[in-house]
Every structure is written in C-alpha cells, then in structure tokens.
Amino acid sequence: MSDKAQNILIKIQNLHKSFPLSRSLTDFVLRRPSKAVKAVDGISLDIFENETLALVGESGCGKSSFARTIINLYKPDSGDIIFKGNNLASLDKANLKTAKRECQMIFQDPYSSLNPRMSIGDMLHEELLYHHICSKKEAQTKINELLDMVNLNKDTAERFPSEFSGGQRQRIGIARALAVNPKFLIADEAVSALDISIQAQILHLLQSLQRSHGLTILFISHDLRVVHYIADRVAVMYLGKIIELGTTDQVYTSPLHPYTKILLDSLPSVDPRKKSSVPAIEGNLPSPIDIPPGCRFSTRCPNAKPHCFNDEPGFYKVNDDHSCACHEYIA
C-alpha cells in the first residue's frame, strides 16, 4: 500500500469540535467560565484513496465524535475537511447533498440503526430515488442486486428490521450505505456489537466490497485484533488528538508512543507464561473537559519527564509513514 503513489481523498486540517456544557444559574451569577467537552481537539489527518485507515482508542477519547464531524452530523467548531477539493465545513446546500452522498457510514448498533417501521425494500427504494441513483422502473432490480451483494435473500426486501439477526442487520446497514455509490465509508465500531464468527463474515464482506467498489474506509474500533486484520494504516487517538500514525505493520511491530505500547501490550497473549514487558496502564482517561496541560498523556505515562507536564509535544515524523506525538521523538 505505502509504496504506491497515493492520492489524498480527504484532507482534515486542524479540526476542532467541542460540546458546551449547560451552565446553571449559579455558574452564571458567579461568572464561572463556561466549560465544554473537547471531543475533537485539533486533528489533522490525510486519508488516501482506497486505503483502510483504522482509528483506535479507548472509549470516550472522541473517535465517534471525530467520525460524525467528518461526515457532517456535527458542525465543526473550526478546521477544514477537504473532500475531493471541496471544503465540507463550508459547502452550500446543493453541493453538500452530492458530497454527503459520497460519504456514508455504517453504524455501531445494528438494533437501532434501522428504522423499525420501514421495510428493507422501502428503505433502499427511498434512497435510490432520492439521490437519483436509478429510475423507478430499475429500482427493484437494483434493490435485488444490493441485497445479493451483501449475501441476503431477495425476500429480505419485504421484511422489517425486527425479523433479522444482528449480523443480517449489519449487512442491511452496509447495503444502505453502498446503495448511493459512496467513495468514502466510515465504519463506526461496525463489528463490535457482533459475535466473533459474525465479525469475521462482516470484515470479509467489507474487504471484498472495498476492492469491488474502490472504497476508502475509515474503520473505527477499540478492538486491536480486528484492526490488525483489516487496516492498512492505524491512527491512535487519545483525548481528542491523534498521538500516533503509521502503517499497520509499523504500529504493531514497533510502536513509538508509550500509550500505543501499553495498549498493544494489553492484548491477551496466546502464551499464558509470557510476562508483560511494560507496566499496565494506571488510572482512567482524564476528563475531556479539563485536558491536562503539556502532553495529554503525561498523567498516566510511565516514563513522563518533568517537561512533559508543561510542554505539549508536536507531531513528529519518525520515519517515512510513521509519526508520533511524544517528546522522546523530537527530531
């Protein structure tokens, strides 16, 4: 992957998104400053065409907020999302509809991602016509093709979401996303609600669809084994920022950031006698309302130096495709 000439599909520049907390009357009277959850705190990231980029991090680090900001479910506070030369953060309505069609999403919870009152056929029919993918006459054939593509029977179209299992629903979710011929697909914890055998099926399906449709996938997960299996590149996120980015091999074989090291080491080993080389991570994720000064990982880092608590590290390029936000790697 990395040796090919790569075109950038989406360029994200210094993206910020925070959610203000509601202020009580006493806060207002006492003139306490208004607080906000900084879910996405300055992310810059290039996503290349046809790659699978995995975004990993623990719960609450802002992965989903990041995804929802890219796809315009949340309006970004600042920063740019350049998709095929257009800035999604400031696009007029007509062009936004086309741009939005090309960015689709697969959701985490297969039980709430389908409208319980709409049959699968009606759902697909609606989006095909809304985006002028095909004519009314061709719709039925197109729906059958889509269902066939995700290995579901034709009679699926007449049935309602409540009649399907989690894995089948996730396939329907994939069919819904691909019906409008997107270029870019976000899979937000798309397999984490499924059991392990179904996970493998869905991952295989995603891989083959990526090849056949020329998709670019942003795969969000907290499951490092799944990521290792599917991703070309991995971005590690911590408290609203990306702290390490590299090809999957680089990140898994020679992780740079102490957080990544600990994260990989926490994976259960096949050999029960193998002792862990790094100490287990302590404490919880700090609150995204009060992000620690200096390096945001300093409060939990086993080898934090005094300056780590004061200076925020930049994002240093360690080698070709591998970068990291840690003072250790200042060039």
Added chain:
Amino acid sequence: MIKLKKCKQLNPSLLAGLTIIIVISVLAFIPGAFTHYNPTDIASDSILKAPSDLHLFGTDNFGRDIFSRVIYATRIDVMIGIFSVLIPFIIGTTLGLISGYYGGKIDSLIMRTVDIFMAFPYMVLAIAIVAIEQAGLWALFLSMWLVSWKEYARLIRSEVLVVKNAEYVEAAKVLAYSDFRIITRSILPNVLSSAIIYAASDVVMCMLSGAAMSYLGLGVQAPTPEWGAIISGGKAFLSTAWWITIFPGIFLVVTGFGFSLIGDGLSDILRKGRA
C-alpha cells in the same frame, strides 16, 4: 403504518370495540331506518309515557319519543367525540414534532405556550368562549380544541427526544435527507403509536365532557337531540320518569366503552410492532 398482514388476528378487545363502534356508526349514519318518530316532534297526548311497544324507551315531558331522540343524538355525539380529538391530534402532533426535533428556542416557545394552556381550567375556558361566541356546537369544539392539543404536543415531543438520537435518524441525515423527510418518514411513524393510543381514550373523555357541557347548557342547544342535553332535560323527572335519563346514559357509556376497547386493542398491536 401498520401492515395489515402483520396483525392477522385482531385481538379480542379491538374486535369487541370495533363491533360496538360500527353498530353505533350505523345508527349515526341512518337514524331514520330505526325509528319513524321525528326526534323533535311534540305530542301533547303522550307526555311522560313509560317504555312500551309504541315508544320503546318511553317519551319525555313534551311527548317526544326518547328512542328516536337517542338514536338521532348518536350522530352529534360521535361527531363531537371524533372531531374534538382529530384537530388537536393534528395540531399537537405537528407542534410536538417541531418542538422535539429542532429544540432550542422554538422548543422553549412551544413548551411555554403549553404550560400556559395547562394552567387554564378547561371549564372556565369553555364558559369564557361561550360568553364570547354563542353557546352551541361551534363554541363546544373551539373550547375542546384549545384545551386538548397540548397533551399531544407534550406526548409527541417526549417521544421525539428519544427517537431523534437513534442511529437510523443519523443514517437519514448522512443520506442528506431534508428535515421534512426525516421528520415524516423516520421520526413520525416511530412516535405516533402512543399518541394514537392516547387519542382513543381521549375520544371518550371528549364525548363525556361534550355531554357535560350540554348538560350545563353550554354546548348543544335544545331541541337538538344530544345525549347530555337529553339527560339534563330528564333530571327533573328522575324519580317519576327514569327512562328519560337512563337510556341516553346507557348509550353514552356503551359508546365510551367501545372507544376505550379500541384504544386498548390498538395499544397492544402498536406496542408489539416495536422492535
């Protein structure tokens, strides 16, 4: 919304309720087929007659046939029940959808208006409207519409707040659907069931308060037959001519019971349909 094939067997309460209401509706549509007496004809030779072959439910103090009055009143009472629910249902649902979906200032505005109407006692409002307008069917409807839309707005809003965060609504947004399409196609079908269930019981309440208004002389005016008005007219003769009040009372109770059964049956079906 509900596919008929999905509920192949109607549940017993819905079936019983529908049967009652169908019978009542037939009475309302063709009252002339069941009685040859004119409900407003006064007959001085047959005053306060007890039920007999000639007058099935007896006659009142003007010699009018109670059976025919009760049958002719069905149309007005069913109309009061249905129309005093339908309009607030539509208005309240629309406002509730807007309030819940958009939130913010619009939400505050609508909900504070609801609070104002909540604070207003219904009968006082009704009397005020009658004072402005003339007492009659129109004033009755107006007062009912003004008081009952708020319940639907609150009910729908609270359901929208839950549904609008569902992932299928996000999926609709990702597909760049317009707000109108998202509200009508993704949200409305999923929030409507509780409002429908409430409406079925509200029909009963509206019929009863319609009858109560007529009983107080604020609603339908004499000599138009209306169950509440007939009961009101018979109250002076309660000890001597019980048939004047009993029969319209029974019809009121049975119709109310029918609508309640429909509401009960609908709630079973609609709740089951929820995944």
